[in-house]
Amino acid sequence: MAKSYGLGIDLGGTKILAGVTDLSTGKVLGSAKKRTNSAEGAKELLGRLGDVATDAIADAKLPKGTFVTSAGVLAPGQVDPERGVLLTAPNLSGLGNLPIAESLEDRLDLPVRLGNDVQGAALGELRFGAGKGxxxxxxxxxxxxxxxxxxxxxxxxxxxxxxxxxxxxxxxxxxxxxxxxxxxxxxxxxxxxxxxxxxxxxxxxxxxxxxxxxxxxxxxxxxxxxxxxxxxxxxxxxxxxxxxxxxxxxxxxxxxxxxxxxxxxxxxxxxxxxxxxxxxxxxxxxxxxxxxxxxxxxxxxxxxxxxxxxxSKLGDNAGVVGAALLGAQSVQVAGLR
Ligand SMILES: [Zn+2]
Incomplete structure (x- = not known):
């Protein structure tokens, strides 16, 4: 079976962590990190998310002929998963109504799904970590x-x-x-x-x-x-x-x-x-x-x-792996239509 790879982005109050994850093993193959810098505005933050994403994909050096097929983002706040919008994020100096999925889809040309940080990390632990089975x-x-x-x-x-x-x-x-x-x-x-x-x-x-x-x-x-x-x-x-x-x-x-x-x-x-x-x-x-x-x-x-x-077993990677799993769910759903 061909390997499938998903990009996971963990948008935290202090740092943005992105990683390319092997969706069959949960292994993170390449990653990138930047400070969130809470003083900046919405446009800079969306741009920075895109930068971290492309850096992580470059760092993964995937084998020839294999690609990242989906992306997921976990954010610290209330999200609208249907529209991929971060509604409120008290931990991101009050930035709200951020169209994260749409902005990243344009930049990466991948389907992007947005979720809540804790729920995503739990998904990672369930599939590959201390909550397996x-x-x-x-x-x-x-x-x-x-x-x-x-x-x-x-x-x-x-x-x-x-x-x-x-x-x-x-x-x-x-x-x-x-x-x-x-x-x-x-x-x-x-x-x-x-x-x-x-x-x-x-x-x-x-x-x-x-x-x-x-x-x-x-x-x-x-x-x-x-x-x-x-x-x-x-x-x-x-x-x-x-x-x-x-x-x-x-x-x-x-x-x-x-x-x-x-x-x-x-x-x-x-x-x-x-x-x-x-x-x-x-x-x-x-x-x-x-x-x-x-x-x-x-x-x-x-x-x-x-x-x-x-x-927890995934440690710092729980968010990235969970985000990648969340992103891959959207592909499965799209594939069923
Ligand atoms: Zn309380």
Whole structure:
């Protein structure tokens, strides 16, 4: 059988990652990366997406006679998958109504499909990663926010308003901290990188000793991170490696709330497996080690004993591979017509 290749683009709040994926194995053959630069306008962003896409295709150096036949894009926000338009993206300095699919189709001469970032990454884990072959799966990604997706019967369950699985907005503390969405006491306000950063910076301001003081310097803080400035995940990992009391205590708290939210998800949905990924979990596996036993302990005994809680396998590539899979779905659909 001829190999088929799909282009996947992961449009994040801080970077755009593109890769050519072998659709039968999930292997990424060539990739390219650019900063998103949230200050720029819609036209520049669309142009930059096209540049990253063509760079990735060139980098893949596909064997003669083989081509990329479809493309998919994952975006951090609410999308209209039918029209391929990114409706709202609070993490892209409020850019909205971006005709991403149409713009890329013109540039690449390929069918392009647009989807939500977390749901796409879940598709990647389901097909080639830690969720392979699982019927009832929940994927949770901890990064600048906390995202989640539900798989049922081997398919994404998006729900009628495409918001099913939004675990970041489960209430974990009645009347607690304000969340980016405007609600109160949501998981994202306790366990996201933005939330962890906020606590750490407040404690530093109060004069708590921490190796972060030396580590942070000028490069340690991402000023343009979506949702406000954020301490880089790699830096948190360094502080953990040095047994920094403040960072360990803050992660313990974040992990505890994450575990409690997972326990609620386990009771409510009875998943066979939960895949935990995202930038913070990738850099700091300790977060999973804290959250998983709490989730199993706080859940009802029977579903708590059954569920497996595992780290994501595709790591940084989950978005790119998921985007490529999403793009290939459009070709299959078109082929059926
Ligand atoms: Zn919220």
């Amino acid at each position: 699982v019927d009832r799966l929940v994927c949770v990604f901890v990064g600048t926010g906390v995202g989640g997706a539900i798989i049922r019967g081997g398919e994404l369950d998006r729900g009628p308003s495409a918001t099913a699985g939004e675990i970041g907005h489960l209430v974990v503390f009645a009347g607690g901290r304000f969340c980016g969405c405007g609600g109160r006491g949501h998981l994202e306000a306790y366990a996201s990188r933005t939330a962890i950063t906020r606590v750490l910076l407040e404690e530093l301001r109060r004069g708590r000793p921490s190796v972060l003081r030396d580590l942070l310097g000028a490069a340690g803080i991402d000023e343009n991170a979506p949702g406000g400035m954020a301490i880089r995940s790699g830096l948190l990992a360094k502080a953990v490696a040095q047994n920094d009391e403040l960072v360990l205590e803050t992660l313990q708290e974040a992990g505890r709330y994450l575990g409690l939210a997972l326990a609620s998800a386990i009771n409510f949905y009875n998943p066979e497996r939960i895949v935990l990924g995202g930038g913070v979990v990738e850099a700091v596996p300790l977060l999973l080690e804290i959250a998983a036993p709490i989730a199993k302990r706080e859940a009802l005994a029977v579903p708590g004993a059954l569920v497996e809680i595992v780290p």
